[in-house]
Amino acid sequence: MIGFVFLAVIALAAIGIYAAMFKRNLIKIVVGINIIASAANLFLVSLGYREGGIAPIFTGAESLNMVLATPQALTLTSIVINLAVTALMLSFAIMIYRHYGSLDALKRRLKE
Amino acid sequence: MSEIIFSTGSVAWSPLMLVAGVAIAIAIAYLVRAMGSNNYKRSGEQGMAFFSGNRHPDDGIGSENLYWGFFKSMEGYYEFMKKMHSGIVNDYVFWFVLVVVVLLAGMAFGGIL
Amino acid sequence: MILENAPALAIGIPLFAAFAVFFFGKLGKRAMKVWVVAGLLAAEVFIIWLAMDALSGISHFYAVGAQVPGIISQAGFPVRVVLVVDAVSALVALVAMSLCLLAGLFSLRFFEKKEGGEKFYSLLLLLAAGITGLSFTGDFFTMFVFLEVISISSAGLIVFFREGEGFEAGFKYLVLLAIGALFLLFGVGIFYGKYGLLNIGAIASLVGVNASFIDFTAVALIASALLLKCGSFPVHMWKPDVYQKASGIVSAVLVASGLVGIYALFRVLFLMLANTPLSAMVGWVIAILGVFSIFVGVTMALKQTSLKRLVGYAAVAETGFVLLAFGTGLAAVTSMDIFSFRAVIGGMFQLVNDGLDLGLLFLLIAAVGFVTKKKRIGEISGLAHKSPVLAVLFLIGMFAISGMPPFNGFASKIIIYESVYMASPVFSIVGILGSVMLLAIFVKVFVAIFLGPPYKGKVEVLPKSMLLVMCIFAFFILLLGLFPKQAIEGVFLPAAKALINSQAYIGGIL
Secondary structure, three states: OOOHHHHHHHHHHHHHHHHHHHOOEHHHHHHHHHHHHHHHHHHHHHHOOOOOOEOOOOOOOOOOOEOOOHHHHHHHHHHHHHHHHHHHHHHHHHHHHHHHOOOEOOOOOOOO | OOOOOEEOOOOEEOHHHHHHHHHHHHHHHHHHHHOOOOOOOOOHHHHOOOOOOOOOOOOOOOHHHHHHHHHHHOHHHHHHHHHHOOOOHHHHHHHHHHHHHHHHHHHHHHHHO | OOHHHHHHHHHHHHHHHHHHHHHHHHHOHHHHHHHHHHHHHHHHHHHHHHHHHHHOOOOEEEEOOOOOOOOOOOOOOOOOOEEEEOHHHHHHHHHHHHHHHHHHHHOOOOOOOOOOHHHHHHHHHHHHHHHHHHHHEOEHHHHHHHHHHHHHHHHHHHOOOOOHHHHHHHHHHHHHHHHHHHHHHHHHHHHHHHHOOOEHHHHHHHHHHOOOHHHHHHHHHHHHHHHHHHOOHHHOOHHHHHHHHOOHHHHHHHHHHHHHHHHHHHHHHHHHOOOOOHHHHHHHHHHHHHHHHHHHHHHHHHOOOOHHHHHHHHHHHHHHHHHHHHHHHHHOOOOOOHHHHHHHHHHHHHHHHHHHHHHHHHHHHHHHHHHHOOOOHHHOOOOOOOOHHHHHHHHHHHHHHOOOOOOHHHHHHHHHHHHHHHHOHHHHHHHHHHHHHHHHHHHHHHHHHOOOOOOOOOOOOOOHHHHHHHHHHHHHHHHHHHOHHHHHHHHHHHHHHHHHOHHHHHHHHO
16 A cells, blocks of 8 residues: 555654653664654655656666656755764764763753 | 934834934033032942942842842742753653644644634 | 856855865964955855845846756746745845854954864854855755754854863754754655645745645644744743853854744745635744743843853844744735734844844853953953943943844834734733843843952953954944834835745746
8 A cells, every 4th residue: 555655654753753752861862863864764755656667767777657756866865964963963972971971861951 | 304213103203313312311411420529539438339338248249139029929930931941852852842733733724624 | 147146156155165164274274264254255245246136126036057047947837946035035144144254253363272263164154054045045955955054063063162061052952953854854745745846936836726734734844843943932942052052153143043044934934825814823823932932031031140041042032023023924914904014024124133133242242251261150240340342332232132222123123012012912012021121131131240340350352353343233233223214115125025925936936
């Protein structure tokens, strides 16, 4: 069933939001954001699907019925951006561990 | 004159007239001050701030104590605000997801109706 | 030939300069500073040229990478990424790039004795490129990309001095903005799935024809992500943390990114919701969020002991004023009566004043920290005896931000008070209360830092470049305050008309 992909997207996004909202370990929050990013990428790629289409490569193509290529470009951009953001967040988590001694989100000093 | 009068719907005022008025007031205040006596010593008793007869504190008065009455009367509100601005990331994400849910519910159901 | 490509060059020059700074850093500190100022100044010149055109009515629509950049839609819909320079986006880009340029000039002496200058300037130029890109973009996916560029580079700038608490602020900021940008990507994906287009103007023209449940879901996701970016009430908590831990220079540029976030939010909302019955509801919701932002920002600011955190909460309140004004304008966009139009003009004026006042205050705090080498507000007092110039500048900034005549805050705020009174008197009352409490907060700060017995520590001489930059801010504050009528007719009226008029935007694209 075609619509199954979108159910998977919603499930992944829900898992990611749950991890970001309820987990106390900073690394788990970063993993949660990564899961939301995977959901967004899956959503983008699945938007371009056409029934019976093949990969959108022109050289040596058997037929001209291809899936859309634009969402694949958008997904690549999104993957690279999320890579940069995840790397930056993880480096911040390392430095927080070095200065505070723990990775707990409840042990914060900036409040009110 | 209408070049320098700024009028909104129901108010009209001219900034340059205000500046002129303030300048005149400052000039009058300066004239009054110049008519005073100038045997005033900066140091010693005459130069210190007045504390209604109490002892002068050594390290100065903090300005945190300025609005005590306001804080005391709004204590309940400030307790709630302290809980809201807890500083924990998870609470911040919760508020964002709440905004998304409220806007989605409002827009999607408002669009259907 | 060069001027034809001005929109792309205004984004591309700081981007290129950001990567070439490392090369110039090897040649010496002087060469690096000259390169940074040259890069920012070149972009500023292009934006000033574009703004002069746009504010007199000529909008530029630029297709990136086309042979003839002026032709946008040959097949009935735009094919390439389109950069839109009309009155309001040129004004916002001008304010943002001017803030970046002035902050860059200010920071030249700040890094005399510190290491790592080239990394700071690289991030600053990247942030300037991202902010300009977000204000010129006409394409949803480019909006996502530039949003992420802004969040990454500003997160790097926030943690620049490597204190533990700075990393905590940067982590919270980046987590929130990453989640927000991903929700924006969901909304963009929904629009792409339904229409096959990514261009804002083209989608707006199709949404106007038959809007449905799916469109409004996408607009809700995009709007909430941009509300997070500009820092309105329920999601404003990152603002005080970030403004507290970033250096004063970085905070001034972050104010600019907040302003561009507000512009992007209302650009999308005015275009998408122009002919639908939802504009009233969304406008009211945003106006109510603005009122709450004013109240929460001001009351929390009264309690703070850290100076930059206090100004951060005041920034939340100032953003609340702009949201209130634009929300009132959005609520009546279908039947634009004179008061709603005035609300949009007031919001536009307040946006520019926001940048000027908060920029001046943050740079002043950085200057005070530089001059006394102390970090906490409790340790400084009586500074007015040693450096009266800083005291006068702080007075100007304080009166401007709390809406005292004859400064620019008064002119914009009185337009806002009057026009939102028609929507609901409570908004006007909370607005006036907020302004008065802002004055109360800053009087407390002024008395704490500048008045009292003379400061006993050593006070360094303020460098001339820093003083010049702050005087430029004060000059524009006074200029906009003393001649508000000319400023409104020349600058803010065309910008407000361009924001409301969705037909002009769509007509330029298609």
